[in-house]
Amino acid sequence: MLALALEIGGSHATCALVHDRNLVAQRTIHVDKPSFRHMLPSLEKLVRDVIGHAGIPTNNCAGLVLGFPGIVDSRSGRVISTNAKFNDAVEFDMQRWAKEQFGLRFVVENDCRLALLGEHFTGAAMxxxxxxxxxxxxxxxxxxxxxxxxxxxxxxxxxxxxxxxxxxxxxxxxxxxxxxxxxxxxxxxxxxxxxxxxxxxxxxxxxxxxxxxxxxxxxxxxxxxxxxxxxxxxxxxxxxxxxxxxxxxxxxxxxxxxxxxxxxxxxxxxxxxxxxxxxxxxxxxxxxxxxxALGPSAALYGAVPLLREVLV
Ligand SMILES: [Zn+2]
Missing domain, CATH: 3.30.420.40 (ATPase, nucleotide binding domain)
Incomplete structure (x- = not known):
């Protein structure tokens, strides 16, 4: 399975193209924006840069997965609650955004839960x-x-x-x-x-x-x-x-x-x-x-098992 993985941290965002247990392409940018909406243009460019670097058509990917620092409903694809960071993400329709920007199925998950999925998939908890x-x-x-x-x-x-x-x-x-x-x-x-x-x-x-x-x-x-x-x-x-x-x-x-x-x-x-x-x-x-075992890449590796779970 090919998946696009995106993770937002306190001061950075990382995007990777993941093929099963391999990171095919990866890029991290520094982000210092006051809100989630202000950050979107940077995220869109980041995703496009990774796709472009990999040279793989976007529609070959099973979906775009976002690891987000907050309480997240992965079933509905929405952020439920934040803790003084990216508060406007709660109101934002991320599924629609991913569909319009990239034509991809979208899944969001709590960042640490996504990292745990990664460690279970191919890390220290296999x-x-x-x-x-x-x-x-x-x-x-x-x-x-x-x-x-x-x-x-x-x-x-x-x-x-x-x-x-x-x-x-x-x-x-x-x-x-x-x-x-x-x-x-x-x-x-x-x-x-x-x-x-x-x-x-x-x-x-x-x-x-x-x-x-x-x-x-x-x-x-x-x-x-x-x-x-x-x-x-x-x-x-x-x-x-x-x-x-x-x-x-x-x-x-x-x-x-x-x-x-x-x-x-x-x-x-x-x-x-x-x-x-x-x-x-x-x-x-x-x-x-x-x-x-996977360091800061753990959540990126979690994209494949999460997509497998929701696509069943
Ligand atoms: Zn507390």
Missing amino acids: DAQDVVLVTLGTGIGAAAMIAGQPLRGKYDQAGCLGGHLPVVLAGRTCTCGNVGCAEAEVSTWALPQICRDWPGFSGSELASAQAIDFACLFACGDRGDQVATEVLARCYQIWGALAVALIHAYSPEVLLFGGGVLARERDILPPIRAHVHRHAWSPRDVVQIKTA
């Missing part, structure tokens, strides 16, 4: 049927699969709000309206304020950093910075608590962690495994906790 994927990036994405089927539920939010599971009762205010969400307690967007609020911050190397992200935090920790070391220890605790919550909720065979933060997987996964070993009620002790 041999598993019960899988949870957590992506640690700007926020925290999550998706769950049971018996080989992605969880969606009647209201389309089953499994995909793992980053918004509360892990601290009187915690930080989250963008979703809740308090103490895992994402509010440890994610790239929350990290600068977490560090600034940490006792001793003004004397930390972090205070003079141009931008506080996880690369910076790990680098400062590597140099022995006390605040960075303490914040990292707290991050491991939060990720561990989230892992326990997801294991209790979905009983996965495999719990995958992906996203840019996993560049330091050697530091991140061992304390998560130790936390799960100590705290999870998992009597068979069979959950494999490992790194996702």
Whole structure:
């Protein structure tokens, strides 16, 4: 099957032509637009550039799949709810847009759920049927699969709000309206304020950093910075608590962690495994906790299994 895959992130959009388990052509652009509608001309050009580069007629593709950061109804092809990003996508008729622009069948899916489909199709979860994927990036994405089927539920939010599971009762205010969400307690967007609020911050190397992200935090920790070391220890605790919550909720065979933060997987996964070993009620002790295999391309690979699902 040939599929066109499009993924929108916080600051980028990627389009790929996917042939079964191979990415035939791929291109990423930086996008910094105030709304989804403002971004459309860039997306249209991106898709056309990828098709043109591949030299394959558009109508050879089974469809166009969009991975979108929000709550999505893949059955009706609509975005249901966003979280302070691309809010105008909720009202937008994407199926009509794809038909008019490219003459293609269109399917939209939550970006992390699409990445999970990709990891199950040709990545780190090929041999598993019960899988949870957590992506640690700007926020925290999550998706769950049971018996080989992605969880969606009647209201389309089953499994995909793992980053918004509360892990601290009187915690930080989250963008979703809740308090103490895992994402509010440890994610790239929350990290600068977490560090600034940490006792001793003004004397930390972090205070003079141009931008506080996880690369910076790990680098400062590597140099022995006390605040960075303490914040990292707290991050491991939060990720561990989230892992326990997801294991209790979905009983996965495999719990995958992906996203840019996993560049330091050697530091991140061992304390998560130790936390799960100590705290999870998992009597068979069979959950494999490992790194996702496909990196930022996972959602692109998910286009083929998603189209196969909806075209049946
Ligand atoms: Zn939240």
